Amino acid sequence: MMQRFTFMLLVCLSQAFMLLGQAVTTNPLFPTTDQPVNITFDVSQAKDTRAAGLIGKTDDVYLWSGAGTTSTNAFELQPTGQTDFAQPFAPGKMTFLGSNRWQITISPRAYYNISAGKNAVQLGLLLKNGAGSAQTEDFVIPVYANKLNAAFRLPEQREIFLNANTNLIIKGYSSAKATLTLQQNNQVLQSSTNQDSLVYALDSGNQPGVRQEVIFKATTATETAADTFYYTVKPRPKIAELPSNIKDGINYLGPDRVILSFFAPAKDFVYVIGEFNNWTASPSYLLNRTPDGNRYWLELNGLESGKETAYQYLVNGTQAVADPYTDKILDPNNDKFLTSANYPDLKIYPAGATGIVSVLQTNQPVYNWKVANFQRPNSKNLVVYELLVRDFVATHNYKTLADTLIYLKRLGVNAIELMPIMEFSGNDSWGYNPIFYFAPDKAYGTKNDLKAFIDKCHENGIAVILDMVLNQADYEFPYVKMYWDGSKPSADNPFFNQQATHPFSVFFDFNHEAEATKTLVECINRYWLEEYKFDGYRFDLSKGFTQKNSGDNVSAWGNYDASRVAIWKRIYDQIRSYDSTAYVLLEHFAVNPEEKELADYGMLFWGNSNHDYRDAAKGNIANPDWISYKKRSWQQPNVVGYLESHDEERLVYDVRQDGKAQGSYNTRELSTALERAKLAAAFFLPVPGPKLIWQFGELGYDVSINENGRTGAKPIRWEYQQEANRQKLYRVYAELNKLKLTQPAFQTEDFTLNVSGLVKYITLKHTTMNVHIIGNFDVHPQITAFNFPIQGKWYDYFTGAELEVSSPTARISLQPGEFHLYTTVKLPTPEPDLVPWSGTPGVVTAVVDELLNESLQVYPNPTEATTVINLKNNYRGPVIISLHDLSGRLLQEQVFFKKSQLLSQIIPLQQVRAGVFFLKITQDKSQAVKKLVKW
Numbered sequence: 001m002m003q004r005f006t007f008m009l010l011v012c013l014s015q016a017f018m019l020l021g022q023a024v025t026t027n028p029l030f031p032t033t034d035q036p037v038n039i040t041f042d043v044s045q046a047k048d049t050r051a052a053g054l055i056g057k058t059d060d061v062y063l064w065s066g067a068g069t070t071s072t073n074a075f076e077l078q079p080t081g082q083t084d085f086a087q088p089f090a091p092g093k094m095t096f097l098g099s100n101r102w103q104i105t106i107s108p109r110a111y112y113n114i115s116a117g118k119n120a121v122q123l124g125l126l127l128k129n130g131a132g133s134a135q136t137e138d139f140v141i142p143v144y145a146n147k148l149n150a151a152f153r154l155p156e157q158r159e160i161f162l163n164a165n166t167n168l169i170i171k172g173y174s175s176a177k178a179t180l181t182l183q184q185n186n187q188v189l190q191s192s193t194n195q196d197s198l199v200y201a202l203d204s205g206n207q208p209g210v211r212q213e214v215i216f217k218a219t220t221a222t223e224t225a226a227d228t229f230y231y232t233v234k235p236r237p238k239i240a241e242l243p244s245n246i247k248d249g250i251n252y253l254g255p256d257r258v259i260l261s262f263f264a265p266a267k268d269f270v271y272v273i274g275e276f277n278n279w280t281a282s283p284s285y286l287l288n289r290t291p292d293g294n295r296y297w298l299e300l301n302g303l304e305s306g307k308e309t310a311y312q313y314l315v316n317g318t319q320a321v322a323d324p325y326t327d328k329i330l331d332p333n334n335d336k337f338l339t340s341a342n343y344p345d346l347k348i349y350p351a352g353a354t355g356i357v358s359v360l361q362t363n364q365p366v367y368n369w370k371v372a373n374f375q376r377p378n379s380k381n382l383v384v385y386e387l388l389v390r391d392f393v394a395t396h397n398y399k400t401l402a403d404t405l406i407y408l409k410r411l412g413v414n415a416i417e418l419m420p421i422m423e424f425s426g427n428d429s430w431g432y433n434p435i436f437y438f439a440p441d442k443a444y445g446t447k448n449d450l451k452a453f454i455d456k457c458h459e460n461g462i463a464v465i466l467d468m469v470l471n472q473a474d475y476e477f478p479y480v481k482m483y484w485d486g487s488k489p490s491a492d493n494p495f496f497n498q499q500a501t502h503p504f505s506v507f508f509d510f511n512h513e514a515e516a517t518k519t520l521v522e523c524i525n526r527y528w529l530e531e532y533k534f535d536g537y538r539f540d541l542s543k544g545f546t547q548k549n550s551g552d553n554v555s556a557w558g559n560y561d562a563s564r565v566a567i568w569k570r571i572y573d574q575i576r577s578y579d580s581t582a583y584v585l586l587e588h589f590a591v592n593p594e595e596k597e598l599a600d601y602g603m604l605f606w607g608n609s610n611h612d613y614r615d616a617a618k619g620n621i622a623n624p625d626w627i628s629y630k631k632r633s634w635q636q637p638n639v640v641g642y643l644e645s646h647d648e649e650r651l652v653y654d655v656r657q658d659g660k661a662q663g664s665y666n667t668r669e670l671s672t673a674l675e676r677a678k679l680a681a682a683f684f685l686p687v688p689g690p691k692l693i694w695q696f697g698e699l700g701y702d703v704s705i706n707e708n709g710r711t712g713a714k715p716i717r718w719e720y721q722q723e724a725n726r727q728k729l730y731r732v733y734a735e736l737n738k739l740k741l742t743q744p745a746f747q748t749e750d751f752t753l754n755v756s757g758l759v760k761y762i763t764l765k766h767t768t769m770n771v772h773i774i775g776n777f778d779v780h781p782q783i784t785a786f787n788f789p790i791q792g793k794w795y796d797y798f799t800g801a802e803l804e805v806s807s808p809t810a811r812i813s814l815q816p817g818e819f820h821l822y823t824t825v826k827l828p829t830p831e832p833d834l835v836p837w838s839g840t841p842g843v844v845t846a847v848v849d850e851l852l853n854e855s856l857q858v859y860p861n862p863t864e865a866t867t868v869i870n871l872k873n874n875y876r877g878p879v880i881i882s883l884h885d886l887s888g889r890l891l892q893e894q895v896f897f898k899k900s901q902l903l904s905q906i907i908p909l910q911q912v913r914a915g916v917f918f919l920k921i922t923q924d925k926s927q928a929v930k931k932l933v934k935w
Contacts, residue, residue: 022042023042023046023047023136024040024042024044025039025040026038026040026141027813029173029175030149030151030175031108031123031142031143031144032108032119032143032144032145032533033105033108033109033114033119033120033143034108034109035107035109035146036106037106037108038072038103038104039105039125039596040097040102041098041102041125041136042095042099042101042103043055043100043101043102043127043136044100046136047137047486048137048487049487050134050136051134051136051137053129053133053134053135054100054127054128054129054134054135054136056328057096057129057873058096059096060088061094061096061102061129062088062089062093062094062127062130063093063094063104063125063126063127064085064089064125064126064127064128065079065082065092065094065112065123065125065126066078066112066123066124067108067111067120067123067124067143067430068120068121068122068123068124069114069118069120070121071121071122074122074123074124074138074140074331075124077112077113077120079091079092079111079112079113080113084131085128085132085186086131087130087131087132090482091111092104101809102127106889108123108143119145121142122140122141122142123140123141123143123679124138124140125138125139125140125141126138126548131321132580135852137209140580141738143646144175145337147175147223147225148174148175148176148178148218148220148223148225149172149174149175149218149225150172150175150178150216150218150225150226150757151172151216152170152171152172152216153171153172153173153229154170155168155169155229155231156169157318158229158230158231159281159317160230160916161232161234161316161317162204162233162234162561162800163204163234164205164206165203165205166203166204167201167204168201168202168231169199169201170199170201170214170216171197171198171199172198172199172216172227173197173198174195174196174218174225175196175218176196176220177194177196178194178196178219178220178225178395178447179192179194179195179218180192180193180195180196180197180198180216180217180218181191181215181217182200182214182215183214183217183621183722184202184212184213184214184215185213185219186866190531198216198497202214203799204231204233205233205637206233207233208234209231209233209235209236209283209286210232210283211230211231211232211281212226212231212232213228213230214231214881215228215697216228216913220585224360225616232317234268234269234317235269235286236269236418237252237269237270237286237288237289237296238286238288239287239288239290239291240288240289240290240297241290242261242290242295242297243259246259246261246297247261247324247523248261248325248523249261249323249324249325250323250325250326250327250385252362253299253301255305255362255363256302256303257300257301257303257362258300258303258360258362258468259297259298259299259300260272260287260297260299260300260311260323261295261296261297261312262287262296262323263293263294263295263296264294264295264296264315264482265293265482265494265516265898266492266494267296267315268295268316268318269289269316270287270296270313270314271285271286271287272287272298272300272314273285273311273313273314273320274311274350274357275311275350276300276302276303276309276311277429278352279352281314281317285298286298287313290883296313303362305363306361306362306363306364307362308328308359308361309359309361310330310347310349310350310353310357310359311323311357311358311359311360311545312353312355312357312358313478315435315482319481319482320355321355321356321478321481321482322352322355322357322358322436322478323358324436324477324478324479325435325523326359326360326436326438326439327438327439327440327447327674328359328361328767329356329357329358329359329423330353330357330359331349331354331356332353332354332356334427335349335442337427338427338442338443341397342397342442342444343443343445343446344398346442347359348896350565356435356476365448365450367447367448367451367455369455369533370455370458371455374458374463374533374535376463376536376581377414377461377463379583379688379690380636380637380688380690380747381414381431381689382415382551382583382640382690382739383413383414383415383685383691383737383740384413384415384416384417384465384640384690384691384692384693385408385411385416385417385692385695386416386417386642386645386692386693386694386695387401387417387418387645387695388419388430388431388695389401389421389444389613390428390443390444390713391405391418391713391716392695392696392716393716394716396443397443397444397626398445398449398450398453399445399449399452400445401453402452402456402457403519405457405460405462406460408462408679409460409461410463410734411693411698411733411734411737412734412736412737412738412740413462413693413737414461414462414463415462415463415465415535415583416457416463416465417464417465417466417467417538418464418465418466418467419431419467419646420432420434420437420466420467420468420540421440421441421444421450421466422434422437422438422440422441423435423436423437423439423441423874424443425474425667427477428443428712428713430646430711431467431469431505432469432506432540433473434469434472434473434477435473435474435475435476435934437473437477437520437524438524438527439668439886443670450532450535453647454532454533455533458468463667464532464533465534465538465583465585466528466536466537466538466861467538467540468524468528468537468538468539468540469540470483470512470521470524470540471505471509471510471539471541471542471544471545472505472506472507472509472541473496473507473508473510474507474508475508475679478494479494479495479496480493480496480508481622481777483495483496486901488508494510494515494517495510495514495516495517495520496508496510496511497510497511497547498507500544500548501544501546501548501549501550502543502544502550502557503550503551503553503554503557504541504554504557509544510545511522511547512530512546512567513563514546521571521688525537525571525574525575528574529578529582530578533599534582535582535583536584536585537582537583537584537585538583538587538606539584539585539586542568542586542588543557543558543564543587543590543702545567545568546561546564546567547563548561548562548564549613558589558590558591559590559591560590560591560594561590562638564590564594565594568586568598568603569601572598572601572602576602578876582762584602584603584604585604585605585606585640586603586604586605587606588605588606589606592632595632595634596632596634599629599632599634599635599639600634600636602636602638603637603638604639604640604690605639605640606642606645606692607626607627607639607641607646608625608642608648609626609627609641609642609684610642610643610644610645610648610649610651611648612626613680613683614643614649614651614654616680616683616760616777617651617654617659617667617676617677617777617820618654618659618660618667618676619654619660619667619777619778619779620660621756624643624683624684625753625756627639627641627684627687627689627753628687628688628689628751628753629689634751635738636922637688637689637690638689638690639689639690640689640690640691640692641690641691642691642692643680643681643684643697644693644694644697645692647705648693648705649676649704650697650703650704650707651680651697651707652676652700652702652855653701653702653703653704655667655668655673655676655677656668656669656673656702659673659906660779661678661779662779662816663779665779667779667817670700670702671725672817673702674700674725674726674729675817676817677700677729677730678728678835679734679775679777679817679818681732681736682732682775682821683730683755683760683762683773683775683819684735685737685740686739686746686764686771686773686821687734687735687751687753687762688746688747688748688751688764691740693733696720698729698730698734699717699720699721699726699727699730700720700725700726701717703717703769728833731830731831731834732798732834732835735797735798735830737774739797739821739827741775742764743768743769743771745764745765745768745769745770745771745823746764746771748764748765748766750764750766752776758776758777758778758782759774759776759777759778759782759814760773760775760777761773761774761787763787763789766844768825769824769825770789770824771821771822771823771824772786772787772789772794772821772822772823773821773822774786774812774814774822775817775818775819775820776814776816776817776819776832777817777819778816779816780816780877780897781813781815781816781877781878782813782878783812783813783814783877783895783922784811784812784878785811785812785893786805786810787823788805788808788810788822790805790824791805791806791807792804792824793824794822794823795824795825795826795827796820796822797821797822797823797829797830797837798821798829798830798834798835799820799829799837800829801838802826803822815837818837821837828893851873851926852921852926852927853921853930854872854930855871855872855873855930856928856930857869857870857872858870858873858930861930861932861933862932862934862935863909863933863934864934864935865907865908865909865910866906866907866908866909867906867907867919867932868904869907869919869921870903870904870907871898871903871921871923872901872902872903873896873902874901875923875924876898876899877897877898877922877923877924878895878896878897878898879896879898879921880895880920880921880922880923881893881894881895881896881905881907881919881920881922882919882920882922883912883917883918883919883920883932884917884918884919884920885917885918886915886917886921892912894907907919909934912934913934914934914935915934916933917930917932917934918930918931919931
């Protein structure tokens, strides 16, 4: 998608219309809709850094353009066939003139298919290479009516601010010879007859803050045309202390009064412009400056109570920006795509404004909270459901999202994590391109819709966590635009680094050691917790909060960083000072010593186990034990583990694409892939500590993360609920979540994960009961030890079957994908058939089989280091080879899969002392025992 910025027209004169430092010229000087126009580009004059890829080319340069019939969109109409920016557009192929200059001739009406009765008023233009990987910025040129026209070519802008006693060169042109007149405030400065150009040197004088009108007029016997610009000698702001208790942004004082406070260090003067002054920089709207020069402020009176009023700040007389602290913006380019279903009665974009504007409103409708004192779930036992509003409900709004809470509560969710919802560029996004940090994006609904959703969550016992993006901001964030150096933040930007200090930055990188950033971050964090009653944050790319420059070295970036640790402790302490229980969750992925220090300090961490769980579900060897906080040596269970997130490939999709198969057992078949998802869930959710589920993962979402582009919209699959096998997966998730939230054993600190092999075990010990989970991740059947921690009676949770364990060496026969969750206390059995097995699993009690003994060879015996087992028979399946001392104690064990007539396997004995041993070979329910001597 093309990135569009609005550039102010810069005009120079020759025999053609020149703009933006002579980057574009037109001939004729006043192009019209119905007349061919010759357009010439000099790419060496382009400002966009991507244009460097066009320098020195002699071919493969194309025009990408549009025409606007109004002044709001220069790309409103586009030529037929111009649809793919990454492909050459043949009608737009440019002719090379030499010296980086290119030319094309078009007839606007025919080229842009402008219908009869309409005329273009502007053209939007840029040059690119055929693949779209190099391009200039967007240029906009005016198109004129076919009549007498008059226009200033100098000065370049229509509203300018000058130093006192400046000599201003004025040049005006007309489209035909006429009587030309130049006047200032109705006083004629120069006049000439039968001319088509005028040049005048104007003294700006010394009247600071007074707006002067200059008119250029062309008159013939039948027509008159005119153009106007305004200039003001730069004002001198009044120095005044900021009134007490005034914060940055809008401060409401009453039904018709506000004080605006604007942090803008290193700026000379600021006006507020808006609907209250016809977007004009007039003396009464010049903001006061604080003695330290960092802030500008003004009290506005006479506002209409309850009425939304649009405004901007005009900085140094050259740049209009919306208030960075506003809680609502109007966007002329994107609001038109919003629907009344999501945002009813949206204020019409005001005439006379340009760019994004901020909105203030006295006596706003107040949301009356139903839940005043929500008790947040313990962070040690969160079940978080991460979702993107755009891809979760078809209406893309909070109202419909609130209707899904019954579904989520039934699933066992006690927290929802919303992907970023503050104003981002465009209306269709993951949200990691924020531009206004205090304004909810209107694409999802109104401010009160968001509050009502959070309130409804709290009614249902569900916390709401906001995905907060404070590592970066997009270009339209005012504090990026205000301090800008062509293609990057300027060196004096009080918030942003000129270049990111780490390799994962996408937009513009905050400097979290800058005082301005510290203040902004504290204000943002406090705002959403207090104004919207969010319950905490998941901070995106928290590892990026560093000034220790790692360049492109990802490994160096993840090393222990004391300054980054200090930054996060400061932010955490600030949040705790006004909200002692808010969740602070970091997407960090730094070295364990750094994460451990911050986790032991109280912070939660995203724990990415996606790769290991996907591999395991596919039938590969994988060890997801890093999901355990004990494995990390942390003091508290502060790992928010997940097997899927917005950033990872979907488990069932991956299994269906690349899962293993053996005979008739194929993990790529949907029904089997869903069973593998149950298996993964059984070894994921019960691990003590908070967990996160990605939307629709509980229904086996099998659409790739790369569908329609990684961040592109994905199909919404509520119809999965109607599929019996997917619904069973959902219910298995729900049952596991119920155990997690209601049974203290699933919150124990005494647990063991033995998950490195294809047969995995989890044991949870607690005074209330013990839990033992066993599962076969192989695509072959397995005969394996139960490994129960104690003997006695156990209960299979999903089938209700009882199992008496009388021997520590009892074995179980597991089919591929089969798992069992055993408890020492009988719990209510879930509905039947959630798992495809019933009753007591195949407990293996092997007996000595002489036929097996005859088909077995062990040599050498005696031996010094290794021995070889040769097993030759018709059996196919798992074979267990175990070594025992004379008392029967198990010393070592290996499981092999016999695929052919002969199984030949070397058995290492280096770790075993010299002596006499029993070697047991078990296949199915048959066992052979050989005496083995090691010298």
